[in-house]
Amino acid sequence: MKQLLLLSFFLFSIISFGQQITVNGKVTDGKTGEPLPGAEVRIYKTNKGCNTDIDGNYVLEVSLNDTLVFSFTGMKSQKIKVDKQEIQVKLFEIDPIHESFDPAYYIRRIKKLEATTMVTKEDIENANNPKYKFKKNAKNNVFVIFVSELTSNDLNDEDLKFEQKYNVKYSSIGNYKNDYLKKYNKLTFKHLKKKFKKSWLSEIRKDAVGLKKE
Template sequence: MKKIIYISILFYSILSFGQVIVVSGNVTDAKTGEPLAGAKVLINKTQNGITTDFDGKYSLKTTLNDTLVFSHVGMIMQKVKVDKTEINIELEEEEEIEVVFGPAYYPKPKRLEATTTVSKKDIENAENPKYNFKKNAKNNVFLIFVSELTSYDLNKVDLEFEQKYNVKYSLIGSYKNDYLKKYNKLTFKYLKKKYKKTWLTEIRKDAVGLKKE
């Protein structure tokens, strides 16, 4: 009888180990409690997985005792062994570090807020310059996209201009030219209204759309 019980337990364990289940849950920001859209949920050592929806939710078919890897830009990765059908995860922000170059140091740039909590409205308006300008303006952030800027191009005059007029020069990145012109036009309008015409003689000449201003 004992032998039969032992074999039954062993057989059940083998079946359980490879049992296919659906795991679901929420991924949130540990600091704010906000849902994290676009977080990756992968089965460990594979590329099989899914990303969370706008509400930070996910649902993934896997097997018991697999390990799930949860990650998001700017967050510390977490690994969790699958032992139940609902797994909720809170991801914490990575600590910012200082990178030292010779006698001087340069702090690591802060990641954009958009890389933490992205709303459905933000994604829908990703290519809408007016929407993005207004959102940045609410946080007192004003950008000027320039065509020739690299990370080493800002000189003393540029930095003084940024400080004087409360703006930041920005790389054009992967934005389309039409987007850049429309966004800069809104920034130019802000500068004209607040500082009249003095900024025109001090701005970088490679600011996108400047000639039409």
């Protein structure tokens, strides 16, 4: 009897593992609770997946015990094993490289074994230098455009497509001074003009700080 029970449990596990189910849910901003339209929902190690709709909702056919990867531009990706039909996901923003100088941010990312690793003197001296920050970001293939009064609700489908097409990221002005924002944006605009000629000008947001209208 014991062997029969073990065999039954084993067979049930095999059947459950390959069982096809429909998973649905909503992907939201973990900080604001707002939906994330266009977020990617993909089965781990495959090309099968979908994107969330305008309300952040998704529906996907998967196998029970598959692992789903949820991702969105500027957000930290999240992996979740499928064990139920409804999976709600909250994604949180990655610490942006272009944010105000934060020693803890740099310490977490410097790949050294010593727990006492400190930031460089150059980082500290150039904490509010837009040119230094731009070059540092560019080395990591990060290009930022600061726009006024930006919230996640302000970004429509056209804006999201612009970010993807030209590999840029819109950012709110935060606590930066207007002079800093103008200088930083001009460096980004110079990069766009050099790489994409004038094709980007007709698609840029009108409220980009310091943009010279052409």
